Amino acid sequence: MKSPLKVGLAGLGHLGKIHLKCLMQVPEIEVVGCYDTDGSAGEELLREQGVRRFHNISELISHCEALDIVTPTMTHFEIAQQAIRQGKHCFIEKPVTSTLKEAYALELLQKEFKVKIQIGHVERYNPCFVAVFPYIKNARFIEAHRLSQFNPRGTDVSVVHDLMIHDLDLISLIAQSEPVDIRANGVRIVSKSADICNARVEFESGLVANITASRISMKQMRKLRIFQNDAYISLDLASKEAQVISLLDNQEDNTLELDTYQGKKYIKLQELEIDSSNAIVDELRSFAKCILEDKVCDVSLQDGIRALSLVESINKMINE
Numbered sequence: 001m002k003s004p005l006k007v008g009l010a011g012l013g014h015l016g017k018i019h020l021k022c023l024m025q026v027p028e029i030e031v032v033g034c035y036d037t038d039g040s041a042g043e044e045l046l047r048e049q050g051v052r053r054f055h056n057i058s059e060l061i062s063h064c065e066a067l068d069i070v071t072p073t074m075t076h077f078e079i080a081q082q083a084i085r086q087g088k089h090c091f092i093e094k095p096v097t098s099t100l101k102e103a104y105a106l107e108l109l110q111k112e113f114k115v116k117i118q119i120g121h122v123e124r125y126n127p128c129f130v131a132v133f134p135y136i137k138n139a140r141f142i143e144a145h146r147l148s149q150f151n152p153r154g155t156d157v158s159v160v161h162d163l164m165i166h167d168l169d170l171i172s173l174i175a176q177s178e179p180v181d182i183r184a185n186g187v188r189i190v191s192k193s194a195d196i197c198n199a200r201v202e203f204e205s206g207l208v209a210n211i212t213a214s215r216i217s218m219k220q221m222r223k224l225r226i227f228q229n230d231a232y233i234s235l236d237l238a239s240k241e242a243q244v245i246s247l248l249d250n251q252e253d254n255t256l257e258l259d260t261y262q263g264k265k266y267i268k269l270q271e272l273e274i275d276s277s278n279a280i281v282d283e284l285r286s287f288a289k290c291i292l293e294d295k296v297c298d299v300s301l302q303d304g305i306r307a308l309s310l311v312e313s314i315n316k317m318i319n320e
Contacts, residue, residue: 008064011071012042077102096304119304125279147217158193164213186318
């Protein structure tokens with residue numbers, strides 16, 4: 001049996017503390033220690049978990065094989081490039097970096113130092129999306145809504161960076177093609193950048209996505225509706241519920257007959273069974289296994305760049 005992967009954690013803010021608890025649940029990982037610019041951050045949690053605090057990021061990097069970067073986005077590039085230059089693999093929370101220029105610089109470093117980089121687009125591991133993904137075939141239209149109640153944390157970037165990027169990544173994964181047309185509008189309410197945004201993205205494949213994100217809503221919502229020629233798929237990423245309504249040529253048990261322009265068809269409704277797994281634990285375990293087994297990361301640096309490119313295009317259109 002291979003030895004566990006020695007992982008260091010950079011960042012002990014709200015999400016960093018969650019990552020630490022999740023890292024401790026992955027049998028393929030040994031947490032060697034944590035670092036945060038605030039020398040007292042997560043004190044009680046570190047004591048509970050018996051994890052060492054490093055007071056210097058360079059020292060932490062030298063003690064680990066891989067680094068989990070859960071710091072503010074503006075610091076991702078500096079920390080990641082320092083780790084990569086020392087031959088360390090990196091898990092980087094989304095967005096991968098503040099700018100595309102920084103992300104492309106990391107891509108060059110990755111090729112030079114031959115390390116693995118995974119980006120924290122955690123919704124790919126949401127058990128609801130995992131259950132639905134095999135049913136998605138040649139999607140034609142996607143409607144996405146991601147609404148959140150106001151929280152001052154995260155308002156240093158636009159709602160596109162903060163929230164919409166999750167759906168942009170999922171939609172890019174489904175599209176498997178490049179965007180050819182982007183329309184967007186946004187509104188600033190409480191912060192200096194957009195707090196509400198709607199974007200319409202058309203892809204080379206013909207898929208059209210209409211995406212709405214807000215961080216000043218009265219309620220939480222994380223929903224996707226996917227339309228394709230033979231099915232309608234609805235998923236609630238928050239409550240982890242999913243339905244697939246399929247249009248069949250032949251009658252099956254529990255189907256409803258329907259007259260269409262193509263003749264008789266049959267509607268089948270499926271309520272999918274959703275696993276109760278923890279998406280963050282799953283993504284971190286996937287990262288460890290891709291290193292230990294020398295496989296390609298599920299969510300590559302290039303995936304992170306693709307999502308960030310859409311974010312920058314949408315923000316540019318909002319600002320114009």
